[in-house]
Amino acid sequence: MIQMPMIQTPIIQTPMIQLNRVSRSFGDLLAVDQFSIGIPRGEIFGLLGPNGAGKSTLISLISGQLLPTSGSVLVNGLPPVSIAAKRQMGIAPQSLAVYEELSARDNLEFFGRLYGLNGAGLKSSCVKVLEFVGLSDRAADRVEHYSGGMKRRLNLAIALLHEPQVLLLDEPTVGVDPQSRNRLFESILALKAQGKTIVYTTHYMEEAEKLCDRVAIVEQGKLLALDSVDRLIRQHGGESLLSWSSAGVEQSIKTADPLSEIQRLLATGCDMSELSLARPNLEQVFLNLTGRHLRD
Amino acid sequence: MGVLMAMVVKDLKLLFRDKVTLFFIFGFPLLFAAFFGSIFSSGSSGSGMSVAVADLDQTTTSQLFVQSMDELDELRVERVEEAQARELTRKGKKTAYIILPKGFGQAYGSLFSGTPPEVIIGVDPSRKAEAGMLQGVMMKLGVKRFEQAFSNTDAMMDQLDMSLAALQDNPDMPADWKNLLNDYLPQMKQLVEQDGITSANDPGEPNDESTTDTSEGIGDALMPLKLLQEDVLVEKDGPTNAYSITMPQGMFWAIMGVVMGFGVALVQEKAQGTMTRLVVAPISRLQILGGKALGCFLALVLVLGVFFVLARVVFGVPIDYPQKVLFAVLSVATLFVGIMMFLAAIGKTERGMASVGWAVMMVFAMFGGGMIPLFAMPAWMISISNFSPVKWAILMFEGATWREFSYAEMLIPCSLMLVLGVVLFLAGSRLLRLES
Numbered sequence: 001m002i003q004m005p006m007i008q009t010p011i012i013q014t015p016m017i018q019l020n021r022v023s024r025s026f027g028d029l030l031a032v033d034q035f036s037i038g039i040p041r042g043e044i045f046g047l048l049g050p051n052g053a054g055k056s057t058l059i060s061l062i063s064g065q066l067l068p069t070s071g072s073v074l075v076n077g078l079p080p081v082s083i084a085a086k087r088q089m090g091i092a093p094q095s096l097a098v099y100e101e102l103s104a105r106d107n108l109e110f111f112g113r114l115y116g117l118n119g120a121g122l123k124s125s126c127v128k129v130l131e132f133v134g135l136s137d138r139a140a141d142r143v144e145h146y147s148g149g150m151k152r153r154l155n156l157a158i159a160l161l162h163e164p165q166v167l168l169l170d171e172p173t174v175g176v177d178p179q180s181r182n183r184l185f186e187s188i189l190a191l192k193a194q195g196k197t198i199v200y201t202t203h204y205m206e207e208a209e210k211l212c213d214r215v216a217i218v219e220q221g222k223l224l225a226l227d228s229v230d231r232l233i234r235q236h237g238g239e240s241l242l243s244w245s246s247a248g249v250e251q252s253i254k255t256a257d258p259l260s261e262i263q264r265l266l267a268t269g270c271d272m273s274e275l276s277l278a279r280p281n282l283e284q285v286f287l288n289l290t291g292r293h294l295r296d
Numbered sequence: 297m298g299v300l301m302a303m304v305v306k307d308l309k310l311l312f313r314d315k316v317t318l319f320f321i322f323g324f325p326l327l328f329a330a331f332f333g334s335i336f337s338s339g340s341s342g343s344g345m346s347v348a349v350a351d352l353d354q355t356t357t358s359q360l361f362v363q364s365m366d367e368l369d370e371l372r373v374e375r376v377e378e379a380q381a382r383e384l385t386r387k388g389k390k391t392a393y394i395i396l397p398k399g400f401g402q403a404y405g406s407l408f409s410g411t412p413p414e415v416i417i418g419v420d421p422s423r424k425a426e427a428g429m430l431q432g433v434m435m436k437l438g439v440k441r442f443e444q445a446f447s448n449t450d451a452m453m454d455q456l457d458m459s460l461a462a463l464q465d466n467p468d469m470p471a472d473w474k475n476l477l478n479d480y481l482p483q484m485k486q487l488v489e490q491d492g493i494t495s496a497n498d499p500g501e502p503n504d505e506s507t508t509d510t511s512e513g514i515g516d517a518l519m520p521l522k523l524l525q526e527d528v529l530v531e532k533d534g535p536t537n538a539y540s541i542t543m544p545q546g547m548f549w550a551i552m553g554v555v556m557g558f559g560v561a562l563v564q565e566k567a568q569g570t571m572t573r574l575v576v577a578p579i580s581r582l583q584i585l586g587g588k589a590l591g592c593f594l595a596l597v598l599v600l601g602v603f604f605v606l607a608r609v610v611f612g613v614p615i616d617y618p619q620k621v622l623f624a625v626l627s628v629a630t631l632f633v634g635i636m637m638f639l640a641a642i643g644k645t646e647r648g649m650a651s652v653g654w655a656v657m658m659v660f661a662m663f664g665g666g667m668i669p670l671f672a673m674p675a676w677m678i679s680i681s682n683f684s685p686v687k688w689a690i691l692m693f694e695g696a697t698w699r700e701f702s703y704a705e706m707l708i709p710c711s712l713m714l715v716l717g718v719v720l721f722l723a724g725s726r727l728l729r730l731e732s
Contacts, residue, residue: 097572
């Protein structure tokens, strides 16, 4: 068992989302264990961990679907079960939460009405989000005829309909083709530019690296590490692997300072060709923190 | 209210877009009702009101009159003795009886004197439409006696002679009337004599019986017929129409289709994630479950309404009191909304809901009249059926139609259904977990 140091989470003034020593158990299973985080406004906050780590449970706690067994959750200073907090949140659940027998427009109009939108306002919101996710030309088609990527985009569109300040995206790219995936990434970055606070759960480290301002490494309901991607890698990723070919012989070396190491090797007159540098990544961070791979 | 209506509209759209569910709501129940209704129909082929006719006069005229009734599309005539005619109608085997009393033939031939021919019609007083129709049909036949009389010179001459004689013997007629008719009738006799009228049909035998009672005056003789209606208290052993039994049974299967459709959909929402959106949205748990309940309720009322219209229009099921039907429909719908919510709470998953739901509803159906009609059940089964909500639903549908329950008779069962429906809804709501 790897002993983890105490996580020092930075103090953030008036966080948009605050979890304070939150725990949630289901019978004997402790799904979330003393979780404390503060997410400032406008940040894309990643929850990275393998399947069963507790990411979706955290999303459920933040969204108010579940109440914590202990601790507290606040969204913009409000309990998430309050109507005011719910109006500020949009969720794209892991399972595709759409009515497949209805068209995209029918889905949007129904969910929009739950948030108090109606009439011309509802119609214009539907047009806007459909355009945002690139589904305008398929709005009248039944969702059952959509590809997986299109369904995921609609899943996101529904979450955006009422212009929430907080977006909870639970594994939004599962089962999505690369083109739709990139499209989703662009959409998410555009939402960040609009100042939205986004909680993004994933077990794909490349997504977390690409999108997230900060990443929380989660495993078995515990917060293992929390920081920006670069700092996490620097602190827990270990050394980079420098590889090169010299006189036909493959060589490699681990180093914490690859630039200095290259300079040193060149100074010794080493003939370096096919030089490559493999920086540590979040996968390595997770492995070093837990002794397991992300996809185990 | 906007949220509730949005949920209702969405759920109704989903329900009616599911072809399999639609088949079990409309297709199967209608096939069931039509198939078994046609099998158990009492051999009544063709249209027309079934009447028993007793000819007490037994003259050529009366027999021809009965024959003319037989030739009408509106009637299906069975010639029987008087006692049998009354019995058949009392037992509900015939819609009405028609009795031609002694003297009918003579009065039928008297145009300008005596009383109009009497016809006795016996019918259940609640069957106003049928009674009205019979009166119209009889009058139509009665008018023909004028056509027949005016088409035969000899008969016409005899009538006029009789009328003139009766006129002289009538002390009560006002003088100016008597003078007018003393002028008019001889002139008419002369006209008929001169121009003559060729007879196309046999007008019936000449009036050679004793003078009929003229105390009514000449004016009354010009009525086509004198209809005497007798009220018949009909003993109801069962419906007159087999579809009166099979349509309520079919309606139960339609109810089952709606209940299962909504129950499975409710549980499905949890599995497919849409319930997550509903829970996270700024609406209350009561609005979520209330929306589901209201959608199910409206679907039941709509479906049952369609079935009752089809029962009346297509299958001829008598529905004399639509208000009672509405009362029954609203009570039954409330009950089964509660059952739906409770089953969804117990079932928990789609498979669970489907299994538990079908098992429970099939048992209710078996003992509740969904398969064996209520009136055909043995005594021990009737005792058990009291515990089946299906029995009460079918009984109220039958009560609002052929059993003709009063409001007082419907009040307790319908109230119990309303209360039980609310209780089951509340219990199911408490048990149902919306969170996955």
